Amino acid sequence: MSSVFKALSDPTRRRVLEMLRDGPKSAGELAGAFDVSKPTMSAHFAVLRDAGLVASEKDGKSVFYHLQMSVLEDALFGFAQTFGWERREDISTTGRPVLKEGKA
Amino acid sequence: MSSVFKALSDPTRRRVLEMLRDGPKSAGELAGAFDVSKPTMSAHFAVLRDAGLVASEKDGKSVFYHLQMSVLEDALFGFAQTFGWERREDISTTGRPVLKEGKA
DNA sequence: TCGACAATTAGCTAATTGTCTATTTATGAG
DNA sequence: CTCATAAATAGACAATTAGCTAATTGTCGA
Numbered sequence: 001m002s003s004v005f006k007a008l009s010d011p012t013r014r015r016v017l018e019m020l021r022d023g024p025k026s027a028g029e030l031a032g033a034f035d036v037s038k039p040t041m042s043a044h045f046a047v048l049r050d051a052g053l054v055a056s057e058k059d060g061k062s063v064f065y066h067l068q069m070s071v072l073e074d075a076l077f078g079f080a081q082t083f084g085w086e087r088r089e090d091i092s093t094t095g096r097p098v099l100k101e102g103k104a
Numbered sequence: 105m106s107s108v109f110k111a112l113s114d115p116t117r118r119r120v121l122e123m124l125r126d127g128p129k130s131a132g133e134l135a136g137a138f139d140v141s142k143p144t145m146s147a148h149f150a151v152l153r154d155a156g157l158v159a160s161e162k163d164g165k166s167v168f169y170h171l172q173m174s175v176l177e178d179a180l181f182g183f184a185q186t187f188g189w190e191r192r193e194d195i196s197t198t199g200r201p202v203l204k205e206g207k208a
Numbered sequence: 209t210c211g212a213c214a215a216t217t218a219g220c221t222a223a224t225t226g227t228c229t230a231t232t233t234a235t236g237a238g
Numbered sequence: 239c240t241c242a243t244a245a246a247t248a249g250a251c252a253a254t255t256a257g258c259t260a261a262t263t264g265t266c267g268a
Contacts (some may be wrong), residue, residue, distance in 0.1 A: 002113050002222060007181070009109035010256085018186055035241095040257055042216055061214050061265050069187070076184055079112070083123055083176065114226085131245060132248055144227055151225095165235050166246045 004075040007051035012036070013044050017053060017067060024066035025055075106178040111155035116140070117148050121157060121171060128161075128170035 007013055016030055031041040045065060048054045057064050077087045095102040111117055120134055135145040149169060152158045156175040161168050181191045 002115055005109050005113035009113055011105050011106055022185060063215065076180060080180055083125060141228060168246060
């Protein structure tokens with residue numbers, strides 16, 4: 001949990017996650033979108049991977065990263081539940097969980 | 105946003121927030137629940153205050169902290185919305201927003 | 209095998225973090 | 239005014255972080 005929030009505390013890393021919303025992208029493709037060196041981006045990827053927020057697969061020369069939605073979901077909603085919000089699955093229209101007012 | 109996630113990345117600070125769920129508590133009362141020095145706790149309070157997650161009021165010799173629910177809510181749900189979750193207000197039974205499957 | 213390319217690792221610096229003890233500030237009681 | 243209590247500030251220190259350049263590893267095409 002701490003490692004997830006730590007990972008989310010950097011704007012570059014949050015933007016990487018957003019870039020992965022619609023599918024996997026290579027390390028180079030991701031790095032190209034930011035104004036920092038490749039090794040620096042590689043370190044950011046490592047933080048995200050260690051937090052479990054992304055997973056990587058090697059394909060030829062490239063490494064592709066993809067979002068681990070469920071980890072993001074569990075951290076965000078798991079914490080929110082502590083404060084009385086409630087995850088709802090029942091009325092979902094898009095397939096992702098819903099967080100609703102809890103009885104907590 | 106970064107400062108909120110940074111604040112949430114420490115377990116001590118998350119527990120402080122949880123302790124404030126049911127109402128304000130003094131700095132001493134909060135500090136007493138943890139196994140670190142008062143000044144260390146004071147630093148944690150400052151991080152939470154700078155992130156906007158808590159506010160403080162002085163009452164006599166004591167300082168009382170209370171949760172700023174809306175800031176927590178906006179950070180958590182604002183970020184979640186980026187990933188297609190949707191905040192719902194309509195079916196809430198406890199008065200807190202609901203996060204549901206988005207069309208995003 | 210050689211060269212180019214993609215990505216990570218190594219090694220470094222500067223800045224930030226979490227922790228401590230000691231000190232200071234502010235309030236209230238006698 | 240003086241003392242005790244609550245909390246924050248100051249100053250020190252070890253550990254971590256984000257960033258860089260340079261070097262290394264792995265994979266392909268010629």
